[in-house]
Amino acid sequence: MSSLLPSLLMIGCGHMGKAMLKGWIKKGLNHSFIVNRHDFDLVTPHQLAHTIQDVPKTFQPEAVVLAVKPDQAAELIPHLKPWCKNIPVISVLGGKTLAWLQQQFGDHQSIIRVMPNTPSELGLGMTSMIANSQTQSDQKQIAERLFNAIGKIAWLDTEQEIDIATAIAGCGPAYIFLLAELLQKIGQEKGLSEDLARLLARQTVIGSAALLNHSREEAETLRKNVATPNGITEQSVNVLIQPDAWPHILSKALQAAADRSRALSS
Numbered sequence: 001m002s003s004l005l006p007s008l009l010m011i012g013c014g015h016m017g018k019a020m021l022k023g024w025i026k027k028g029l030n031h032s033f034i035v036n037r038h039d040f041d042l043v044t045p046h047q048l049a050h051t052i053q054d055v056p057k058t059f060q061p062e063a064v065v066l067a068v069k070p071d072q073a074a075e076l077i078p079h080l081k082p083w084c085k086n087i088p089v090i091s092v093l094g095g096k097t098l099a100w101l102q103q104q105f106g107d108h109q110s111i112i113r114v115m116p117n118t119p120s121e122l123g124l125g126m127t128s129m130i131a132n133s134q135t136q137s138d139q140k141q142i143a144e145r146l147f148n149a150i151g152k153i154a155w156l157d158t159e160q161e162i163d164i165a166t167a168i169a170g171c172g173p174a175y176i177f178l179l180a181e182l183l184q185k186i187g188q189e190k191g192l193s194e195d196l197a198r199l200l201a202r203q204t205v206i207g208s209a210a211l212l213n214h215s216r217e218e219a220e221t222l223r224k225n226v227a228t229p230n231g232i233t234e235q236s237v238n239v240l241i242q243p244d245a246w247p248h249i250l251s252k253a254l255q256a257a258a259d260r261s262r263a264l265s266s
Contacts, residue, residue: 005149006142008032009061009083011052011076012068013040016092019121020067023150026123033059052079063142067092070264077104088112088131088139090146094166095264098132098159110135112143115162115170116151125151126172128165130158167257175253180205 007030013021021034033047033055040048049055064084068076070093080089088110091101101111112135116127127147131140147153156162180201187197215222227234240246 004028004030005146006030006062007060008063008065008146009055009059009080010034010065010067011080012036012066012072014067014069016116016118017065017067019118019125020065020092020116020150022121023123023125024146027149030062032061052076052083055083061087063088063090063139063146065090065092070094070096074104081105084109088135088142090114090143092116094170095261097265098130100265102132102134108134110139112140113159113162114143114147115166116147117170118173120147120150123150126169127151127153128156128162128169129153130156130162163258163261164254166261167254171254171257175250176205176209 005024005028008024010017010021010032013034013036017036018040021029031047033049035049035052035055037050061083064080064087066073066077066080066089073093073096084105089101089105090112092114093101094115096113098111098113101113102109105111110132112129112131114127114129116125119125120127125147127150129143129147131143144153154165156165183201183204184194184197187200188194192200212219212222217225223237227237
């Protein structure tokens with residue numbers, strides 16, 4: 001097997017698409033074409049096409065990655081069908097179900113629905129995946145090679161799981177960035193300089209995530225290790241873990257994300 005990642009025909013390249021593409025390029029993506037209306041810098045030999053018609057007819061990708069805005073997909077898919085024979089279509093479309101995609105592409109098309117996240121750019125992503133019954137094991141392996149190269153993957157048992165998986169991992173980086181944002185903002189409000197508040201907030205988030213990654217302990221144990229009984233941390237954590245505080249707010253946020261994911265699929 002080649003050390004290069006599979007060659008792709010990638011349709012659309014917004015924030016999530018660019019995060020995936022940058023990660024793949026770092027790991028050695030085979031010759032691919034990216035269809036995007038706007039110019040942006042790409043490392044050769046990857047090539048940018050402004051429309052699907054600009055892609056050479058002789059190009060033979062190993063997979064098609066569909067990463068446009070969901071409301072643009074129905075118009076584009078008819079133009080993609082000639083490229084999709086005997087290769088998997090990997091959909092990053094939020095809310096678009098396997099059934100909807102099957103209806104658009106046809107009964108025999110291999111389709112893999114994925115939900116990655118933006119840390120994929122650094123090879124630290126988390127991607128949830130579900131495939132239709134037409135997808136063969138070798139086609140699943142193509143998706144695994146791509147997304148294992150930019151982080152970790154989890155095959156879901158049912159498509160219903162993708163809504164809450166999206167709420168946790170797909171949306172999760174925004175929650176972490178919001179935490180860093182608020183720590184910095186409140187630090188400044190309490191009298192710290194902007195530079196100092198930013199440094200304290202960012203490095204705390206970075207270091208804590210690294211510790212969580214390298215430790216065999218559960219997150220709860222690591223949290224309790226910081227919170228010495230009757231100490232400073234315990235006093236603040238006790239505020240956050242009140243039922244009407246973080247547990248309620250985070251549950252409500254995850255439910256809102258999952259509900260939105262389901263609404264987009266209806």
